[in-house]
Amino acid sequence: MPLSVWGYLSEYEKERNDILEAVDSVFRSGQLILGDSVRSFEREFAAYHGVPHCVGVDNGTNALVLGLRALGIGPGDEVITVSNTAAPTVVAIEAVGARAVFVDVHRDTYLMDVGQVEAAITPRTACLLPVHLYGQCVDMEPLMAIAARHGLPVLEDCAQAHGATYRGRVAGSMGRAAAFSFYPTKVLGAYGDGGATLSGDAEVDARLRRLRYYGMEDTYYVVETPGHNSRLDEVQAEILRRKLTRLDDYTARRRAIAARYAEAFSGTALLTPRVAPGNTHVYYVYVVRHPERDAIIAALKRQDILLNISYPWPVHIQSGFAHLGYGEGALPVTEELAGQIFSLPMYPSLTDAEQERVIDAIHGVLAEL
Ligand SMILES: *Cc1c(COP(=O)(O)O)cnc(C)c1O
Numbered sequence: 001m002p003l004s005v006w007g008y009l010s011e012y013e014k015e016r017n018d019i020l021e022a023v024d025s026v027f028r029s030g031q032l033i034l035g036d037s038v039r040s041f042e043r044e045f046a047a048y049h050g051v052p053h054c055v056g057v058d059n060g061t062n063a064l065v066l067g068l069r070a071l072g073i074g075p076g077d078e079v080i081t082v083s084n085t086a087a088p089t090v091v092a093i094e095a096v097g098a099r100a101v102f103v104d105v106h107r108d109t110y111l112m113d114v115g116q117v118e119a120a121i122t123p124r125t126a127c128l129l130p131v132h133l134y135g136q137c138v139d140m141e142p143l144m145a146i147a148a149r150h151g152l153p154v155l156e157d158c159a160q161a162h163g164a165t166y167r168g169r170v171a172g173s174m175g176r177a178a179a180f181s182f183y184p185t186k187v188l189g190a191y192g193d194g195g196a197t198l199s200g201d202a203e204v205d206a207r208l209r210r211l212r213y214y215g216m217e218d219t220y221y222v223v224e225t226p227g228h229n230s231r232l233d234e235v236q237a238e239i240l241r242r243k244l245t246r247l248d249d250y251t252a253r254r255r256a257i258a259a260r261y262a263e264a265f266s267g268t269a270l271l272t273p274r275v276a277p278g279n280t281h282v283y284y285v286y287v288v289r290h291p292e293r294d295a296i297i298a299a300l301k302r303q304d305i306l307l308n309i310s311y312p313w314p315v316h317i318q319s320g321f322a323h324l325g326y327g328e329g330a331l332p333v334t335e336e337l338a339g340q341i342f343s344l345p346m347y348p349s350l351t352d353a354e355q356e357r358v359i360d361a362i363h364g365v366l367a368e369l
Pocket residue numbers: 059060061062085086088089131133157159160181182183193194195
């Protein structure tokens with residue numbers, strides 16, 4: 001089988017007994033929707049982040065949608081974010097009827113260039129949406145200062161940054177609310193879809209709970225504001241509870257793999273990730289950069305090693321977002337990166353031997369370029 005960028009099949013072989021026991025315990029509990037497993041997971045995930053409230057939802061995109069709605073964002077509002085992100089960040093902004101406004105990213109970390117945010121604020125700006133992309137946090141202190149100065153709420157997109165820290169604070173504990181995805185490949189992944197929204201604000205939390213449950217209070221069959229059906233599944237919650245106890249171990253393994261790559265490619269033309277001062281990185285993806293990216297990917301494919309690009313097409317030049325009015329050239333750093341970045345295999349169950357195969361293959365290609 002080709003060596004892939006993702007590893008949940010090999011993880012499943014290791015954890016199969018635990019996963020199947022989780023599934024069986026839910027099926028036998030008689031509670032299939034919003035039962036003990038979701039409630040316990042919400043408590044445990046909130047505690048992991050030192051945040052009072054967590055609402056389990058059906059996926060990361062809807063964690064953002066509900067987060068935006070709970071913060072009062074809707075039609076006519078502008079949300080400042082980045083184009084170098086997974087499209088769902090922007091899909092969620094569109095889904096609530098708001099408009100995405102993009103700033104460019106830093107040349108060294110590929111994350112939101114916070115220095116450009118203030119100039120992008122208009123009277124319609126209603127929210128700042130930093131994306132902690134690839135596994136490390138945006139420069140949150142200056143961003144929170146801008147938010148405070150302009151009275152704007154911050155919604156953190158933490159879909160790629162479970163457990164990452166910024167100056168000692170964990171991703172998801174800094175904004176008014178934070179959205180997580182448990183898509184199977186994520187740093188904390190379910191065996192299917194899942195998501196969660198964290199908030200330190202009891203009123204935001206109460207709105208989130210209603211929004212994920214048609215707009216109702218749990219036990220009261222009256223809708224004041226029509227919501228969604230965006231519940232986290234009980235089976236996925238029970239699997240996530242068990243995997244949450246192993247999250248720090250998974251991350252330690254990701255960091256060991258990252259350190260080995262960094263050592264192997266230091267002094268070569270392949271640029272390895274730069275961790276911003278004050279950040280700890282959880283390496284959801286291990287994004288490297290080389291001007292001959294396509295040649296490297298093609299050469300490794302011939303050796304049955306599949307590499308991925310996160311992301312080859314910046315959101316602002318995708319046809320579905322043409323109405324936002326950004327053309328090519330609007331975000332030069334984002335566009336330049338999109339032509340040069342690619343990701344090396346990175347997941348806890350990647351073996352040392354597999355990683356050596358990847359390293360040897362890339363050294364071979366680099367020698368020939
Ligand atoms: C994965 C991801 C999402 C969406 O999560 P889903 O669970 O797939 O809906 C949103 N934002 C970012 C940055 C992501 O990586």
